[in-house]
Amino acid sequence: MTARAQTLILGGGLAGAVAALALARRGDAVSVAAGPPGASAQWSGALDVFGPCLRDPDSGDLITDPHARLQNLLLRRPHHPYRVAGLTSASALSGALADACGLLNAGSHGPDLLNPTARGWCMTPLGAPRWCDGASVTVGVWSPTDPAPVIGVVDFLNFAGFDAPQAAATLRDAGIDATAYAVAAPWLPATPPLTDDPIIAARRLDASPDLDWEPVAAALRAASSARPPTLWLLPPILGADLTAARAHLQRLTAALGALAAEASAQHASLHGWRLHRALQAKLSTTPNIQTLPPQRVVSLRLTPSGVEVAFSDGATTIAERVILATGRWASSGLPRRGPWREPLTGAPLWLDAAPMTDTPPNPPRLLAPDFSADHPLLRVGVAVNPSGLILDAHGDPLSPRLYAIGSALHGTSAPTDACAAGVALCAVTVAR
Numbered sequence: 001m002t003a004r005a006q007t008l009i010l011g012g013g014l015a016g017a018v019a020a021l022a023l024a025r026r027g028d029a030v031s032v033a034a035g036p037p038g039a040s041a042q043w044s045g046a047l048d049v050f051g052p053c054l055r056d057p058d059s060g061d062l063i064t065d066p067h068a069r070l071q072n073l074l075l076r077r078p079h080h081p082y083r084v085a086g087l088t089s090a091s092a093l094s095g096a097l098a099d100a101c102g103l104l105n106a107g108s109h110g111p112d113l114l115n116p117t118a119r120g121w122c123m124t125p126l127g128a129p130r131w132c133d134g135a136s137v138t139v140g141v142w143s144p145t146d147p148a149p150v151i152g153v154v155d156f157l158n159f160a161g162f163d164a165p166q167a168a169a170t171l172r173d174a175g176i177d178a179t180a181y182a183v184a185a186p187w188l189p190a191t192p193p194l195t196d197d198p199i200i201a202a203r204r205l206d207a208s209p210d211l212d213w214e215p216v217a218a219a220l221r222a223a224s225s226a227r228p229p230t231l232w233l234l235p236p237i238l239g240a241d242l243t244a245a246r247a248h249l250q251r252l253t254a255a256l257g258a259l260a261a262e263a264s265a266q267h268a269s270l271h272g273w274r275l276h277r278a279l280q281a282k283l284s285t286t287p288n289i290q291t292l293p294p295q296r297v298v299s300l301r302l303t304p305s306g307v308e309v310a311f312s313d314g315a316t317t318i319a320e321r322v323i324l325a326t327g328r329w330a331s332s333g334l335p336r337r338g339p340w341r342e343p344l345t346g347a348p349l350w351l352d353a354a355p356m357t358d359t360p361p362n363p364p365r366l367l368a369p370d371f372s373a374d375h376p377l378l379r380v381g382v383a384v385n386p387s388g389l390i391l392d393a394h395g396d397p398l399s400p401r402l403y404a405i406g407s408a409l410h411g412t413s414a415p416t417d418a419c420a421a422g423v424a425l426c427a428v429t430v431a432r
């Protein structure tokens with residue numbers, strides 16, 4: 001049996017990391033047990049916080065104002081984790097976001113990790129502009145108050161995983177002045193078979209930390225001399241490490257004479273992978289935080305003296321209290337079919353105002369016929385009270401020792417509600 005933990009957090013994604021750092025800041029001794037990388041390691045690079053940008057029914061304009069979006073979100077989702085956490089105004093939510101990002105940014109990683117002030121448009125790999133409420137510091141964001149940007153999309157001829165001409169055409173369809181400019185990526189093989197894997201491309205660049213960007217910049221400057229871009233967007237492949245990617249972008253920015261940044265990512269996301277690695281590093285170097293060897297917790301048992309925790313290697317420990325930051329399906333934090341119970345505590349999963357019943361044991365289709373459609377099952381999760389204590393089927397705390405935070409909570413659907421990272425970062429009531 002390992003040493004007794006005061007607070008044991010299960011999960012080392014965004015929610016677990018913010019909770020651990022917040023508790024450690026106030027002097028609590030915290031242990032973090034994280035299984036394999038979860039949703040945070042797949043994050044696209046753009047933070048969704050205040051809810052979707054719907055269209056004003058009268059003017060048809062897209063609503064980007066945080067206050068209007070949040071009120072709209074809370075109206076549609078009365079059981080949203082923000083409401084339980086008391087985050088019902090844009091100023092309260094902005095404050096919680098700034099605090100969470102401040103915790104993640106402090107210390108050895110400097111301002112490297114997340115930028116909550118990067119609010120505006122960023123580009124998806126297919127070129128569609130999409131709104132974000134913050135971003136990785138390597139993602140290019142242009143604000144609606146900027147003068148019309150002129151965007152150069154970099155087409156690395158020898159990287160097959162990013163269609164820059166298509167991306168530029170999609171930006172132009174959205175009314176943005178964008179052009180694709182082709183250049184060879186100097187760190188990738190010039191001849192087929194060309195890689196289309198962002199992670200392979202990034203790792204190859206890690207092997208060339210001193211790459212001279214001047215020839216690339218000279219070619220791009222020459223090709224765009226008639227109408228020089230104010231922002232250069234590149235595929236998100238500039239290194240597997242955040243610090244390295246940032247250094248490459250800074251050198252390229254200096255050589256180009258205009259900001260160079262990455263697009264957000266669609267799959268095999270380097271933004272998520274860099275975030276995952278940075279969170280691990282941050283947790284393992286912060287005083288008062290003990291990171292346990294990466295493995296899953298397989299059971300929790302309430303005893304008179306605490307919560308007995310069993311790990312997949314057979315080890316056990318006792319914790320004063322346990323905080324579930326175990327995420328949703330990407331991390332196996334929630335079951336994919338009935339019984340509708342949180343796997344470790346047996347707590348019922350809630351759908352809106354009520355706990356799910358265990359019949360039928362198998363879900364109706366988890367995916368709706370329309371890919372982007374709302375689906376009730378996407379908003380099931382664990383219910384908590386305002387202190388973060390997990391609720392039983394009667395709405396009472398299951399135990400004074402069991403808490404839940406982040407995307408494990410019910411009341412919001414990540415694909416439609418545009419607040420997924422916001423919930424993970426801000427709905428950490430237990431640590432406030």
Ligand SMILES: Cc1cc2nc3c(=O)[nH]c(=O)nc-3n(C[C@H](O)[C@H](O)[C@H](O)COP(=O)(O)OP(=O)(O)OC[C@H]3O[C@@H](n4cnc5c(N)ncnc54)[C@H](O)[C@@H]3O)c2cc1C
Nearest residue numbers: 011012013014015035038039040048297326327406407421
């Ligand atoms: C492909 C993809 C793209 C996304 N893009 C965006 C985006 O553009 N904008 C946005 O706002 N959000 C996005 N999200 C959502 C966002 O990344 C997540 O909502 C957020 O990262 C969830 O953080 P979390 O800490 O709650 O959960 P996770 O990051 O999933 O962390 C859960 C942790 O719990 C651990 N765990 C689970 N069970 C156990 C156990 N039994 N024992 C020990 N540990 C356990 C896992 O190993 C993991 O470390 C995206 C998600 C995905 C999957």
